[in-house]
Amino acid sequence: MRKIKIAQIGLNQYSHSTEIFQSVAKxxxxxxxxxxxxxxxxxxxxxxxxxxxxxxxxxxxEEILSxxxxxxxxxxxxxxxxxxYALMAAKAGKHIHMEKPGGxxxxxxxxLINTMKESGKVFHTGYMYRYNPNVMEIMKRVKSxxxxxxxxxxxxxxxxHPKDQRRFLGNFPGGIMFFLGCHLVDxxxxxxxxxQKITTFNKSTGKDGVDVTDFGMAVFEYENGAxxxxxxxxxxxxFIRRQLVINAEKGTIEVxxxxxxxxxxxxxxxxxxxxxxMGWNVKGDKTTxxxxxxxxxxxxxxxxxxxxxxxxxxxxxxxxxxxxxxLKCCEVN
Numbered sequence: 001m002r003k004i005k006i007a008q009i010g011l012n013q014y015s016h017s018t019e020i021f022q023s024v025a026k027x028x029x030x031x032x033x034x035x036x037x038x039x040x041x042x043x044x045x046x047x048x049x050x051x052x053x054x055x056x057x058x059x060x061x062e063e064i065l066s067x068x069x070x071x072x073x074x075x076x077x078x079x080x081x082x083x084x085y086a087l088m089a090a091k092a093g094k095h096i097h098m099e100k101p102g103g104x105x106x107x108x109x110x111x112l113i114n115t116m117k118e119s120g121k122v123f124h125t126g127y128m129y130r131y132n133p134n135v136m137e138i139m140k141r142v143k144s145x146x147x148x149x150x151x152x153x154x155x156x157x158x159x160x161h162p163k164d165q166r167r168f169l170g171n172f173p174g175g176i177m178f179f180l181g182c183h184l185v186d187x188x189x190x191x192x193x194x195x196q197k198i199t200t201f202n203k204s205t206g207k208d209g210v211d212v213t214d215f216g217m218a219v220f221e222y223e224n225g226a227x228x229x230x231x232x233x234x235x236x237x238x239f240i241r242r243q244l245v246i247n248a249e250k251g252t253i254e255v256x257x258x259x260x261x262x263x264x265x266x267x268x269x270x271x272x273x274x275x276x277x278m279g280w281n282v283k284g285d286k287t288t289x290x291x292x293x294x295x296x297x298x299x300x301x302x303x304x305x306x307x308x309x310x311x312x313x314x315x316x317x318x319x320x321x322x323x324x325x326x327l328k329c330c331e332v333n
Contacts, residue, residue, distance in 0.1 A: 001029070001030065001307075002307070003028075003029070003030060003031060003032040004030060004031050004032065004071060004072050004303055004306050004307070005032050005034050005069050005070050005071055005072070006024060006031050006032065006033055006034065006070065006071070006072040006073065006074065007033065007034045007035050007036060007037070007059065007064040007070050007072075007073050007074075008020070008021050008024075008033070008036040008037070008053075008073065008074045008076055009036070009037050009039065009061055009064065009073055009074070009075050009076065009077065009085050009089070010037070010038065010039060010040060010042060010075060010076045010077030010078070010081065010085060011038060011042040011046050011049045011050060011053075011076060011077070012076055012077060012078045012079065012099060013045070013046060013078055013168065014165055014168060014179075015076070015078075015079070015099050015100075015126075016076075016099065016126060016128070016295065017049065017076035017077075017099065018049050018052045018053075019266050019295050020074055020076055020097070020099075020126070020295055020298075020299065021033075021036070021052070021053060021074070021076070022052070022266075022295075023266075023293070023295035023296050023298070023299045024074065024299055025056075026296070027296065027299060027300060027303070030300065030303045031299075031303065033056055034057065034059075034064075034067070034069070034070050035056055035057035035058060035059040035063075035064065036053050036056055036057070036058060036059065037058070037059050037060055037061045037063070037064055038050060038058070039060075039061050039077070039081075039085070040077055040078065040081055042077075061085065061088065065088060065089060065092035065094065066092070070094070071094065071095055071306065072094060072095040072096070072097070072122075072302075072306055073089045073094045073095070073096055073097070074096075074097045074098075075089060075096060075097070075098040075099060076099050077099075078171070079099065079101070079102075079103070079104075079171070079172060079178070079179070080103055080104055080171055080172070081103065082098055082099055082102050082103050083102045083103030083105060083108045083109050083112055084103060084108070086098045086102070086112055087108065087111060087112045087115060090112055090115040090116050090119060090121070090123075091115055093119050093121060094121060095121045095122040095123075095124075095302075095305075095306045096116070096121065096122065096123050096124065097124045097125075097126065097299070097302050098123070098124070098125050098126065099125075099126045100125050100126045100127050100182055100183070100186075101125070101178065101182040101322070101323060101326050102125075102323050104172060104173055104178075104332075106323070106324065106327055106332070109320065109323050110320065113316050113317075113319065113320045116316055117316055122302070122305045122306050122312060123312070123316060123319065124301075124302045124305060124312060124314075125314070125319060126298065127182075127183055127186045128183070128294045128295075128298065129183055129186070129187060129244075129258060130186070130298070130314070131294055131295075131297045131298045131301070132255075132258060132259070132268075132270055132294065133270065133289050133290070133292055134255050134270045134272050134289055135187070135244065135255065135258075135270075138244075138246065138253060138255070139190060139191070142190075142191055142246070142248075146250070147246070147248035147249065147250050147251065147253075148248055148249025148250040149224065149248065149249040150191055150192060150246060150247070150248050150249075151224060151225045151247045151248065151249070152225045152226060152227045152246075152247045153187065153188050153191050153192055153220075153227040153228075153244070153245070153246055153247075154227065154228055154229075154243075154244070154245040154247075155184040155187050155188060155227075155228075155229045155230075155243070155244050155245075156184070156229070156230045156231070156241060156242060156243050157180045157181065157183055157184055157229075157230075157231045157242045157258070158230070158231060158232040158233075158235040158238025158239070158241055158242060159180070159232070159233055159235065159238045159239055160234070160235060160236045160237070160238055160239070161214070161233040161234070163207075163208045163210055165233070166207070166208070166210045166212055166214045166233050166234065167210050167212060169212045169213065169214060169233060170212040172330070173327070173330040173331070173332045174202055174213055174216060174327075174329065174330025174331060174332070175202070175204075175212050175213030175214055175216065175233070175330075176213060176214050176215065176216045176231045176232065176233040177200075177202055177213065177216030177218065177231060177326075177329050177330050178326065178330045179231075179233075180231045180233075181216045181218070181229055181231040181326070181329060181330075182322075182326045184229035184230075184231065185218075185229060185322065185325050185326050185329055186322055187244060188220055188227050188229060189318075189321070189322055189325060191246065192220065192222055192227055193222075194321060194325070195220035195221055195222055195227075195325075196221050196222060196223065197220075197221040198218055198219070198220055198221070198325070198328050198329060199218065199219045199221070200216075200217070200218045200219075200328075200329055200330075200331055201215075201216075201217040201218070201219075202215065202216045202217070202218075202330070202331060203215045203216075205232075205234045207234045214232065214233035214234050215231075215232050215233070215234065216229075216230070216231045216232070216329070216330075217229065217230045217231075218329040229329070239257070240257045240260070241256070241257065242256070242257050242258040242259070243255060243256035243257060243258065244256075244258065250276070251274055251275055251276040252274070252275040253272065253273075253274050253275075254272065254273045254274075254275075254284075255270060255271070255272045256271060256272075256273070257270070257271060258270060259294070262291050265293075266293055266294070266295060267291050267292065267293050268291070268292055268293070268294055269288055269289050269290070269291055269292070270288070270289040271286065271287075271288050271289075272286070272287050272288075272289075273285065273286045273287075274287075
């Protein structure tokens with residue numbers, strides 16, 4: 001099996017840039033890291049993260065994009081710069097893994113998608129729940145029709161973020177809805193499709209005097225009901241309450257929490273309860289996943305897409321529709 005020569009562009013303050021780099025480095029049987037670039041002053045802004053790239057060659061973005069032997073790049077800058085560098089990589093004909101959800105400009109994202117269509121290269125985004133084993137199995141069951149008609153989806157992704165991180169949310173339209181709510185938009189769109197109408201309830205809790213949108217909620221209206229997503233950056237115990245609930249004709253599935261951190265390192269397990277009985281006091285069938293690493297399967301799948309072994313199930317048109325829907329939930333029209 002040939003190794004994919006890959007390079008990373010950027011580090012981000014609060015997302016998964018070092019975890020992605022470490023996952024690629026760990027999977028040295030399928031990837032060869034040629035180098036990395038830190039184009040947005042990350043070396044000074046994020047010294048502890050930059051130190052984790054030690055031992056690999058530091059390059060410029062231009063060097064990375066000009067080398068034909070580098071066939072793939074991971075774009076891991078802060079969110080506001082993602083589309084900027086992904087577009088540069090797209091124009092250079094690279095396969096791209098990009099942190100979610102993209103920059104803040106719809107026109108730039110549309111140009112990125114159109115460029116990827118022209119290049120025919122892989123465009124892969126870092127929506128981590130796409131590689132949650134329970135969510136993957138649920139999506140198969142939804143698409144096969146096993147659960148029958150889906151009446152509603154409820155999804156929450158909350159956190160007790162510290163003051164500085166909540167202040168950081170001011171960099172994005174919609175604040176926490178853009179930063180974390182995008183994961184939930186992705187899930188609802190996969191399960192229910194494009195809604196007829198979206199109504200938002202994005203607010204600032206004002207906690208610690210931070211005036212940013214740290215509470216986000218959106219209701220998606222469909223012909224047969226409504227679904228909702230909620231993301232709160234000021235919720236004590238919020239991480240353990242992250243959940244997905246699917247109310248379907250043949251039962252209800254609750255994934256809660258999405259993830260429980262499991263030692264060592266970036267390892268997770270997921271709990272799930274499925275209800276099939278109509279009784280009032282039914283407890284449902286509870287299962288717990290095996291321990292997994294959300295990034296390893298993500299990047300392994302990216303490698304298979306680059307080598308042409310599997311097709312990316314998330315089309316470019318879907319990624320564009322998702323980005324448009326995220327912006328609507330952030331009240332960007």
